[in-house]
Amino acid sequence: MKTRLTTALALALGLASPVAAQDAILNVSYDVARELFAELNPVFAEKWQAETGRTVTIDQSHGGSSKQARAILEGLPADVVTFNQVTDIDVLAEGGLVDENWREAFPNQASPYYSLPAFLVREGNPKGIDDWDDLAQDGVQVIFPNPKTSGNARYTYLAAYAYALDKNNGDQAAAQEFVKKIFANVPVFDQGGRAATATFAERGIGDVLITFEAETGGIARQYADAKLERVTPSLSVLAEFPVAVVTENAESKGTAEVSKAYLDFLYSPDAQRILARNFNRVHDEAITAEFAANFPAVKLVTVEDVFGGWDKVQQEHFAEGGILDSVFVNQ
């Protein structure tokens, strides 16, 4: 009786184990990717059925990617992860859940798409903001979240820094002075990207919002009345969206094959088209050409090239008493 009740409850909640000839995988992802994967998953399911004759359900979990990594370490049964921070998959690799060489398992360092910090300005761009220089001018109000709490804002900080280094032939002191000026123009530092968006778009504070280019399209669409305009700076930092199979879970659940196929699918033209339509930059040249209007030319630098990798950035810039603290004086 008791077991029957539990089974009925499990069935009612959709927690029942899948029946034969059906696959089910759990994709644990970052917080703002829900609609993206809602669009991608049905396409994969159709393809998988055509290729193997099996149906597949893809469950999604979304949250801050560090929190998600923690949950996986504690037993959240993810088959694949699609994150927006390389370091969060490294944590899983250290925990033995993901293959150590996960960056070689898929093309482009296991990053099927990428983005970069870009700008969103008010209708008609009244302050004439075209590049990072314009953000350091007096009388310009800049909105981005607190780099202490937001990965998004760390990319903004690094992009501004990299731009200044590029412009001043690698002069660190000049770069710090430049970033300091931009930080002084920020009237309010919100906790995360979504709160900063609300400050800019709903409360109408600031002249420019800095966030991932992939987000600017969705924000402009959501606040269509405000007629916000997207601006891509001349130089920015490559932000990767890395993926990996959570080998340990996938092997114990027998989903290794479908998990790999799912991540491979993200590199297929069908998926790349959906990604590009949602303002994510992709490596597929034909698709990039198709959506050229979404992606103005930009010089992209990597954290590895300019800053020597994430570990070094963490130590030199973001650790207590690091360079960020010295430019971030009016927090």
Add this chain to the structure above:
Amino acid sequence: MTPAIAPAALAPRQDRRAQWLLIGLAVALTLFIVVVPLVYIFWRALSEGFAVFAQNIMAPDTLHAIWLTSVVAVITLPVNLAIGIAAAWLIARFTFPGRKALLTLIELPFSISPIIAGVCYLLLYGRQGLLGPVLAAGDVKILFALPGIILVTLFVTSPFVAREVLPLMQAQGSEQEQAALTLGASGWQIFRRVTLPNIRWALLYGAVLATARAVGEFGAVSVVSGAIRGQTNTLPLQIELLFNDLNIVGAFAAASTLTLIALVVLVLKTVLEGRTR
């Protein structure tokens, strides 16, 4: 503080202006802190018409979140009632060593932040936790599934019933129960015919408070749920998800559903409050 509110203003010869100023201030604060946000939730939820609102509520994931939250509330309620009555009865009717400690223990969840409860369960039942290997060996799933959500909800809501019932039991004393006992009633008869009728309104009041909290709990559940949409996403988590997705109407539609539940509970609470006094 302005001089108008100084003790002189409170003297028998009252200054009417100070009175109105204070009342006005209170009304304005209530308006902007409580009323306006509440109205705004419904206004935003319906801003694109009722059809869009209904469509957002009927979205499978949101519907499932409403269902899951209801399941959690329905399962936690009887457990809370049983534990609450038992604890209150034990403390009100008996003296034993550790009675004070038990009282403190019952109230502990009130003073502990829900996020701590969530993290504790994570560290205890998680894969790397104390009981993790044992649970994994037995293929028992607690975290990131219904049992985990129910456990943390129970932790957060457990004090409500006992807190409401205990003072009443203490005030009423045990005379009636003793009388029943001398007339030959059995333990169960005493409970059903004497104890329960005496505490019924306080019990209901506690149940309403516990349910309101169970339905609205975010922090603790957020840590242990895993937020698998259509599976372990409760209504409060679903609201956050929709909001993060820039689906403002969807988020407000879900939020208005939760608010409606809260308002119903509030009305129930007010009615019951009258009965308990």
